[in-house]
Amino acid sequence: MKVYDTSSIRNVAVVGHGGCGKTQLVSAMLFDAGMVNRLGRVDEGTTITDYDEEEIARKHTLGSSLAYAEWNKVKINLIDTPGFANFLSDARAGLRVSDAAVVVVDAVSGPEVQTEKVWETAHEQGLPRLVVLNRVDRERASLERSLEALRGLFGRTIVPVTLPIGAEKDFTGIVDLVSMRAYTFPADGSGKAKEVAVPANMTEAAATAREALIELVAEADDSLMERFFEEGTLTQEELVSGLRTSTRAGKVFPLFCASATLNVGVPQLLDAIVAYVPAPDERPFPAVSRQGGDPVEVAADPSAPCAAFVWKTIADPFAGRITMFRVVGGTLKADSTVHNVSRDVSERLGALLVLQGKGQTTVPELQAGDLGAVAKLRDTHTNETLGDRNLAFTIPPVVFPEPLLAYAIEPKSRGDEDKISTAFHRLEEEDPTIRYGRDPQTNELLLSGQGQLHIEVTVAKLKRRFGVDVNLKLPRIAYRETITASTEAHGRHKKQTGGHGQFGDCKIRVEPLPRGADFEFVDDIFGGSIPRQFIPAVEKGIQEARQRGFLAGYPMVDFKVTLYDGSYHDVDSNELSFKTAGRLAYRDAMSRARPTILEPIMNVEVFAPSEFAGDLMGDLNSRRGRIAGMDSRAAMTVIRAQVPMAEMLTYEQTLTSATGGRGSYQMEYSHYEEVPTHLQGKIVAAYKAERGLQPEAED
Numbered sequence: 001m002k003v004y005d006t007s008s009i010r011n012v013a014v015v016g017h018g019g020c021g022k023t024q025l026v027s028a029m030l031f032d033a034g035m036v037n038r039l040g041r042v043d044e045g046t047t048i049t050d051y052d053e054e055e056i057a058r059k060h061t062l063g064s065s066l067a068y069a070e071w072n073k074v075k076i077n078l079i080d081t082p083g084f085a086n087f088l089s090d091a092r093a094g095l096r097v098s099d100a101a102v103v104v105v106d107a108v109s110g111p112e113v114q115t116e117k118v119w120e121t122a123h124e125q126g127l128p129r130l131v132v133l134n135r136v137d138r139e140r141a142s143l144e145r146s147l148e149a150l151r152g153l154f155g156r157t158i159v160p161v162t163l164p165i166g167a168e169k170d171f172t173g174i175v176d177l178v179s180m181r182a183y184t185f186p187a188d189g190s191g192k193a194k195e196v197a198v199p200a201n202m203t204e205a206a207a208t209a210r211e212a213l214i215e216l217v218a219e220a221d222d223s224l225m226e227r228f229f230e231e232g233t234l235t236q237e238e239l240v241s242g243l244r245t246s247t248r249a250g251k252v253f254p255l256f257c258a259s260a261t262l263n264v265g266v267p268q269l270l271d272a273i274v275a276y277v278p279a280p281d282e283r284p285f286p287a288v289s290r291q292g293g294d295p296v297e298v299a300a301d302p303s304a305p306c307a308a309f310v311w312k313t314i315a316d317p318f319a320g321r322i323t324m325f326r327v328v329g330g331t332l333k334a335d336s337t338v339h340n341v342s343r344d345v346s347e348r349l350g351a352l353l354v355l356q357g358k359g360q361t362t363v364p365e366l367q368a369g370d371l372g373a374v375a376k377l378r379d380t381h382t383n384e385t386l387g388d389r390n391l392a393f394t395i396p397p398v399v400f401p402e403p404l405l406a407y408a409i410e411p412k413s414r415g416d417e418d419k420i421s422t423a424f425h426r427l428e429e430e431d432p433t434i435r436y437g438r439d440p441q442t443n444e445l446l447l448s449g450q451g452q453l454h455i456e457v458t459v460a461k462l463k464r465r466f467g468v469d470v471n472l473k474l475p476r477i478a479y480r481e482t483i484t485a486s487t488e489a490h491g492r493h494k495k496q497t498g499g500h501g502q503f504g505d506c507k508i509r510v511e512p513l514p515r516g517a518d519f520e521f522v523d524d525i526f527g528g529s530i531p532r533q534f535i536p537a538v539e540k541g542i543q544e545a546r547q548r549g550f551l552a553g554y555p556m557v558d559f560k561v562t563l564y565d566g567s568y569h570d571v572d573s574n575e576l577s578f579k580t581a582g583r584l585a586y587r588d589a590m591s592r593a594r595p596t597i598l599e600p601i602m603n604v605e606v607f608a609p610s611e612f613a614g615d616l617m618g619d620l621n622s623r624r625g626r627i628a629g630m631d632s633r634a635a636m637t638v639i640r641a642q643v644p645m646a647e648m649l650t651y652e653q654t655l656t657s658a659t660g661g662r663g664s665y666q667m668e669y670s671h672y673e674e675v676p677t678h679l680q681g682k683i684v685a686a687y688k689a690e691r692g693l694q695p696e697a698e699d
């Protein structure tokens with residue numbers, strides 16, 4: 001495989017809402033660039049980037065994957081990313097190592113929930129964005145409506161650079177507003193464009209759209225603006241270079257119309273990526289100094305000390321670990337030794353790999369800016385920096401979200417536990433958004449992740465790749481307990497029969513604290529009624545007891561304990577006695593502090609065609625949801641609500657069947673709230689039944 005120099009590389013992440021056609025679009029780009037000799041199709045499970053069996057079966061991308069297309073002698077690295085909320089963190093990781101985002105939008109639904117999320121991430125990173133309006137061939141597709149919605153969300157600097165020729169199933173070509181050339185594409189999906197005259201019925205619209213494009217490009221640059229005022233227009237050269245500069249600066253977001261399944265408009269997108277996306281040496285990469293952690297910028301200089309950032313790891317049971325990285329600076333050579341700067345260990349590299357989906361080709365070296373992979377590293381994980389031992393900087397980690405919900409899992413066959421644990425730890429390396437471990441209270445095995453789908457997919461991977469099968473039990477809700485009244489309480493522990501006695505005695509005051517405050521302990525002992533050295537023991541006794549709640553057994557939170565008095569015995573007092581006294585005082589306090597149960601409340605956003613809005617709101621109401629707002633975009637409605645997590649466990653199925661699969665939702669943790677009194681009994685009973693544990697009140 002050929003070595004590409006830094007200036008001949010473009011790195012783009014293809015991002016967007018689930019199902020907008022990212023994978024199909026990448027497939028069309030690979031085909032048009034001649035990288036494959038057949039147009040792979042998502043619907044047939046034949047794309048390069050959805051190669052995982054689970055992806056093929058579900059027809060959705062579940063993890064980012066890497067491919068490349070050579071176009072006009074430039075190597076375009078394409079990161080195909082997932083669009084489902086559960087897997088979006090992988091899109092974030094992909095954006096981190098890209099120099100621009102290709103934001104794909106469905107021309108029927110317009111921008112959707114995840115479109116906003118990825119746009120925001122790209123914005124935070126200051127990435128240029130090309131917008132692809134895809135699925136223009138579908139019924140009810142509309143450039144106008146989608147553009148209006150896009151501009152409503154992201155500003156008026158989104159501007160079409162191509163216009164569709166023909167609508168819906170007659171979408172056969174595009175007019176390029178920069179060159180004012182028109183192209184039509186054959187119906188066979190070959191992508192072989194034929195240049196034609198701009199259709200007569202479009203000349204006016206095209207001229208107007210071109211004017212709008214020129215004006216926007218002029219606005220983005222003072223000197224162009226002056227020229228524009230003088231001449232009333234820009235020259236062709238000024239337009240081309242102005243569009244390039246303003247796109248790179250994130251001042252203009254050019255939009256391209258396409259159909260990825262019909263392979264229409266795709267070569268123009270490849271041209272645009274080469275022209276408008278900065279090469280790695282034109283965009284410094286953000287890093288932090290190893291000295292002070294201060295932000296620094298790294299230029300993609302192939303002769304600088306070598307540095308590479310690991311953005312993804314794949315756990316393959318046979319090939320071992322595959323580590324995917326971006327060479328940030330310098331040149332990485334095959335079979336060399338590099339330093340893992342994050343862990344301060346050295347790593348021996350084997351062959352350097354260029355990935356085409358799951359396909360691998362070896363390459364002698366990779367220059368600054370390029371993306372590649374290497375197999376079987378010993379100690380290197382996602383988010384770490386490899387390179388010269390004396391590297392002055394590291395690359396800051398991508399922040400992955402904490403798991404949202406947990407399922408209890410049981411091995412299907414006994415004796416599989418060790419195997420399961422090894423396999424999950426491998427999968428954790430691949431997916432930093434899952435957690436696997438044992439519940440310290442119940443000793444159950446728990447798998448936590450971003451949502452039901454995420455957990456199911458993880459379990460499916462476990463089975464397919466590692467040959468172990470598990471049963472999933474309904475997720476548990478992380479309830480909490482708290483108090484609603486202040487009170488004083490007394491705990492006295494005394495055992496003074498025979499031998500060495502035990503004596504501890506304390507008085508505490510408990511008061512509710514605001515939500516989220518957790519726990520506070522105040523030592524208010526004056527005059528030595530409890531000797532200094534025993535005060536931490538009282539706190540420890542209370543800390544331990546509060547972990548076991550009072551009503552059901554969930555951790556007791558958001559309260560303050562003030563230790564204000566007590567007594568001791570010269571001989572018999574010891575730490576253990578005061579710890580026990582603390583626990584007894586806690587129990588005494590709880591019996592009068594009117595404890596109650598708290599539940600997690602989620603911020604939920606539901607996105608669906610507007611005709612379903614009424615039904616979906618009714619359903620959310622019946623789930624104890626509070627509707628916070630509603631928005632319409634194109635033909636879609638977004639409903640925002642706050643709903644108890646306990647009511648959302650089965651939401652995925654409901655939404656899918658209510659909307660025929662056209663609705664989507666996402667949720668994130670918001671805060672804790674008191675569970676309505678009439679539901680508390682059920683929670684307490686369920687806790688006991690499930691865990692067979694005695695709550696603190698009863699032991």
Ligand SMILES: Nc1nc2c(ncn2[C@@H]2O[C@H](COP(=O)(O)OP(=O)(O)OP(=O)(O)O)[C@@H](O)[C@H]2O)c(=O)[nH]1
Nearest residue numbers: 018019020021022023024060061083135259260261
């Ligand atoms: N009619 C039409 N269908 C398309 C087009 N592009 C993609 N599709 C179909 O839309 C569905 C989703 O396409 P994908 O490429 O898997 O979408 P994606 O954005 O990768 O989806 P996720 O990976 O789940 O985020 C598939 O059935 C595709 O065949 C298009 O331009 N026109």
Ligand SMILES: [Mg+2]
Nearest residue numbers: 022023060061
């Ligand atoms: Mg996909």
